[in-house]
Amino acid sequence: MPIAKEAFExxxxxxxxxLHGVARRLTRNDADAxxxxxxxxxxxxxxxxxxxxxxxxRGWIFRILNNTFISEQRRRLARPQFEPFDEGTxxxxxxxxxxxxxxxxxxxxxxxxxxxxxxxxLREDLDRALAELPDHYRLVVILSDLEEFTYAExxxxxxxxxxxxxxxxARARCxxxxxxxxxAQAYGLRANRSGATATTGGxx
Numbered sequence: 220m221p222i223a224k225e226a227f228e229x230x231x232x233x234x235x236x237x238l239h240g241v242a243r244r245l246t247r248n249d250a251d252a253x254x255x256x257x258x259x260x261x262x263x264x265x266x267x268x269x270x271x272x273x274x275x276x277r278g279w280i281f282r283i284l285n286n287t288f289i290s291e292q293r294r295r296l297a298r299p300q301f302e303p304f305d306e307g308t309x310x311x312x313x314x315x316x317x318x319x320x321x322x323x324x325x326x327x328x329x330x331x332x333x334x335x336x337x338x339x340x341l342r343e344d345l346d347r348a349l350a351e352l353p354d355h356y357r358l359v360v361i362l363s364d365l366e367e368f369t370y371a372e373x374x375x376x377x378x379x380x381x382x383x384x385x386x387x388x389a390r391a392r393c394x395x396x397x398x399x400x401x402x403a404q405a406y407g408l409r410a411n412r413s414g415a416t417a418t419t420g421g422x423x
Contacts, residue, residue, distance in 0.1 A: 221267045222276070230276045231260055237366055238284060244361050245288050247350055255291065259284040275375075278368070282376040285358060292354070348398040356391035363388055 222230075231238075238259065242252035263283050270279050349357055362368040362376065363384075370388075374381045 222270055222273055226273065227264065227267060230273075231263075231280070234277060234280065238280070241281070241284065241358075241361050241366065242288070244346070244349060244365075245354065245358065255284065255288055258291075259287045262287055278372045278376045281362065281366075281368075282378065285377055288354070344399065344402045345395075348395050348402070351398060352391055352394060356387050356394070359384055359387045360391045360395065364392075 235256070238256050239252055242255040242259075243249060246252045246255055259280065263280050266283065270276065349360065352360070358377065359373055362373045363370070368376065370381050370384050373384045377384070
């Protein structure tokens with residue numbers, strides 16, 4: 220039995236902010252994000268009979284959002300979603316880590332060194348780094364790290380194996396870290412030859 224109208228509206232309203240947030244990061248502008256969310260909700264309503272479990276509403280509607288975005292991209296640009304991405308840059312062993320570029324004892328002064336460091340980067344730097352990722356990599360980062368989907372939920376929402384989720388997420392995070400490290404260096408943050416962290420201006 221299809222989800223009732225009242226229940227559908229309640230679920231949509233609870234997720235509206237998150238839907239728009241993901242759509243905004245995918246489309247990179249508010250107008251297209253609003254159109255994407257609107258079309259997603261319309262498609263979800265028309266396809267409500269395909270929702271077997273009301274408890275799976277979140278993953279179901281984000282899958283519709285993703286499929287709608289892909290359809291719109293292909294229609295507008297007449298090309299596949301997948302874009303060239305230099306995956307080899309994230310295949311080195313051990314993988315690149317922005318935090319390994321800094322002096323670890325210094326970072327360990329904080330209870331959560333990664334969070335403390337990332338908090339010092341401007342929000343627009345992270346948004347810009349995300350925007351540089353191809354769509355299929357960007358989306359797994361958004362769902363995992365911003366929307367806190369589990370790997371299983373992401374796999375279900377995107378209709379891909381969990382192994383593919385893990386692989387894309389690892390590569391996307393690697394690329395993001397490299398971009399953010401370059402930005403940190405532009406702000407003047409350096410690791411000198413002795414291993415100590417130094418700033419030459421910008422970050423304080």
